[in-house]
Amino acid sequence: LRARQIAVVGGGAGDPELAELAEDVGRRIAAGGAVVVCGGRGGVMEAAARGARESGGDVIGVLPTESPDDANPHVSHAVATGTGQARNLAVVASADAVIAIGGEWGTLAEIAFARRLERPVVALESWTVSGRGEMRNAPGIEVAASPAEAAERALALAAAATQSPSAR
Amino acid sequence: LRARQIAVVGGGAGDPELAELAEDVGRRIAAGGAVVVCGGRGGVMEAAARGARESGGDVIGVLPTESPDDANPHVSHAVATGTGQARNLAVVASADAVIAIGGEWGTLAEIAFARRLERPVVALESWTVSGRGEMRNAPGIEVAASPAEAAERALALAAAATQSPSAR
Amino acid sequence: LRARQIAVVGGGAGDPELAELAEDVGRRIAAGGAVVVCGGRGGVMEAAARGARESGGDVIGVLPTESPDDANPHVSHAVATGTGQARNLAVVASADAVIAIGGEWGTLAEIAFARRLERPVVALESWTVSGRGEMRNAPGIEVAASPAEAAERALALAAAATQSPSAR
């Protein structure tokens, strides 16, 4: 049986505050027995991967490029999609739950695709969105106040999702 | 020389209020000499396509499926990407400016990808987003109050973008 | 109603012999009333596009990159997929019939995807393939001896395909 898979999505720029949050999140997801899925590059992606490996967990890096060698050194299983930013869809589609950290445009695309695919999203220092009509309150996005809360909620949401997969 | 290309993005569900806005927008874009790019299916996409054809304009439909026959009947040039929701990236990447109508999750993904690629976005009855840090005010997204304003702004932004393409 | 769409696939390198064939093919497809679909770049793609425009036809360029400005100057309708070599799938999926010219690896991928999607293929100075079992004779690939024969066969095959679309 596969382990649960939780995506940690966020920008590739080197914001030290966000990297610290991401590393903590990665550590806690791996400690909770789940595999971290990420975009495989730097910044939030690399920090989450580093944290997961420190806890002995696996990290799937889903790259935009055509070579697994482009993965950061903490990725244990590299998928080179060759499809550029369309890999953002693959990152969240591969996850049972998604944690979004920080506020790049690519991160917003991942939040949107995650909800399009009915994956639960936990936001940590990330985008606030409000829609119109039924989307007014952006259902399915929870805001977490800390890495501990983000990881705990994502692990619980992933467990719930994989116990009733027909719901998605 | 190619004509300017303006994407009209929005959901496939049949919201009559949004369809009316989209048809008006499509008509005005074609009247302004630009090609409408859309996702090729129903709802906002079909309404924008219908409006453009009423004004004698061309409509590029960029489909998620593997067959051009899946395009709505107002699409004049159909591209079947075969890549599912990843076609949302193709729709906005193909545009000099983007008009977002309504509030489905796929529409939010298209707004996010448009800004990721530095395409100007005009929002009409659509998402409100706010980020953190530099993204706090979600730069590059204008809110329009009417189809006329949306089309006028998008045509102007597309003209500016294609006159200084190095800016993107 | 959309016009029939015929893909002309081939490499981007500047082989003058192949370019001459491709330009002739493009001219004849447009003269036959069909839109040329191509990969939007140089070499065979640009030559086919040039030929089609000389005959007054439209050319859809389906690009691997994130910008319509990357299209060759003969493309009238540009789609920037942003998905790299995965655009090869989009080129053939968008076509009612496919003409393959020359022998790059990307061209072989397009022939294979075309047959995977049950599009008829006409090969002109291109790959020879033979499989095992049912694929031994590579059904659905015709060899043409000239641009005239290639265009004539593709126009006929596209007409047959669009008259009984359920067959694909």
Added chain:
Amino acid sequence: LRARQIAVVGGGAGDPELAELAEDVGRRIAAGGAVVVCGGRGGVMEAAARGARESGGDVIGVLPTESPDDANPHVSHAVATGTGQARNLAVVASADAVIAIGGEWGTLAEIAFARRLERPVVALESWTVSGRGEMRNAPGIEVAASPAEAAERALALAAAATQSPSAR
């Protein structure tokens, strides 16, 4: 450090002869210390995955769909690309070497993409291709006579590729 990754590509139909070859190949690749990358579905993909797991190895399944639950039960790490047949590009791009088994059209697309990306290919009961010009002898495709030979060659080619990654 990541383990080497070897793709086993082949059709999803249940040909028992090919499944036996694929299971043997998967077993040997895992025994050789490499991760099997496959398309994650049935047929050759499932058999190769089963073999690898029997030897205690990991299996990355790169799916065309939007859900990791679509993976066969032997996949240990599932990536749901959401991009349909474009995932064929991702399967071979993620590999240091590729083994092709059997002769579906999708398999030919994977062989072609593998060579487009300069990955070495070993063919076992698979396509024979010949091109024109420089491609006449389809460089980079070796034919193996047995699963043992296919696995041995692929492991050696992957080792050579990862020792001089600049060559690709």
